[in-house]
Amino acid sequence: MIRVIFFKEIKELLRDRRTMMAMMVIPILVFPLLLGVIMTMTKNFEESQASEVLKIGVVGDLANAFIPKIQAIPEDAGPKMIIPFQPENIEEVKRLIRNDSLNIVIVLSTVTDTYSLQRMEVFFQGTNLGSQNRVKTYLAILEEIGRKDKLAEFGLTPEQITPFEVEYINVSTNEEMIGKIAGGFLPYIFIIFGFIGCMYPAIDLFTGEKERKTLETLLTAPVSRWKILVGKMMVVVTSGLLAAVFAIIGLFLAMEVFELVEDPELRGVIKNILNPVFIASLLLLLIPLTLFFAGIMIPITVGAQSFKEAQSVLTPINFLVILPAIIGLLPGIELNYITAFIPIVNVVLSTKELIAGSLDLVLVGISFATTVFFAALSVLVSYKRFGSEKNIVG
Helix, strand or coil: CHHHHHHHHHHHHHCCHHHHHHHHHHHHHHHHHHHHHHHHHHHHHHHHHHHCCEEEEEECCCHHHHHHHHHCCCHHHCCEEEEECCCCCHHHHHHHHHCCCCCEEEEEEEECCCCCEEEEEEEECCCCHHHHHHHHHHHHHHHHHHHHHHHHHCCCCHHHHCCCCCCCCCCCCHHHHHHHHCCCHHHHHHHHHHHHHHHHHHHHHHHHHHHHCCHHHHHCCCCCHHHHHHHHHHHHHHHHHHHHHHHHHHHHHHHHHCCCCCCHHHHHHHHHHCCHHHHHHHHHHHHHHHHHHHHHHHHHHHHCCCHHHHHHHHHHHHHHHHHHHHHCCCCCCCCCCCHHHCCCHHHHHHHHHHHHCCCCHHHHHHHHHHHHHHHHHHHHHHHHHHCCHHHHCC
16 A cells, blocks of 8 residues: 555656656756856856956065066966056055056065065955966965075075975875865755755645645545555655755766866766765665655644645755755864764765765764664654644644
């Protein structure tokens, strides 16, 4: 009977256009659209910054001697315009930068000591990220030029004053870097779509049937009430898992079909991550979590008197799901014996470890058991609510 109810409800669900949009269409499109927008904006930003003329103001008695050094900066660093001037005060310098009359102002002065050091104050607009990056590039080149000039003044070579020859060796793999830095983004998307994929079927199968006056008819059938609940809950869970699966398909399409990620190394890493073992492990983590979502939603949808009421109550709960998922995105938050007991957070962090290939089976086992416990608790609450006549009769 559970199987009969499941297939009956899933057939009805597939006819609902709104549910199909939430379960299939949007999850498939989200990664291609998101990556497409990000890559296009990044490319346009880089091109616009590379072609923008950087207006550099030079201030101080040493300006005339310093300008040739700036002019010596290679054109590869971007076009530039050098403007020597004498401002009345520092506030004028700040005003000229704020209104984009100048992008950088370099204030030069001499520090009187044994080595006749030059002091350089650099003013720039920190909110302009492109200008800020160009400033750092220019200053790195100027610093190298100044170092060579100072060494030549004292008759030295760079090798004579180099105390160490340093080589940095990163022992982390590309998978570990992506998993630790950006790995929380993938489970965040899957969890959100898992929740959304559960929401509309839960509302339709319980509140919707109350509105259509078909739930009472179904309950008059010679079937145990818990079997009806299990059959309907299986539909809700299946819908949530399918939404997550279609999100994975969307990521695959973005990588393989549309080729939205141009960096071959990054593409190779992501392709290696999207292997059958990763997908199976991710779904194994998402099954109890999706069951937990269903167990939260069903008591609400059973008690709601209309589709609008159920939707208005479940929408704020969506933010309660997003909040712990965002915690997993924060740097420095790791899977440990504390976070493994926090629902949703533990799934995000476990997935990050899974992507990085640094999985601790004990911590993942605790995370899985914790999620199963909360899922069972939510199912029990659903059973109690579904068994109450006052919640069934609208």
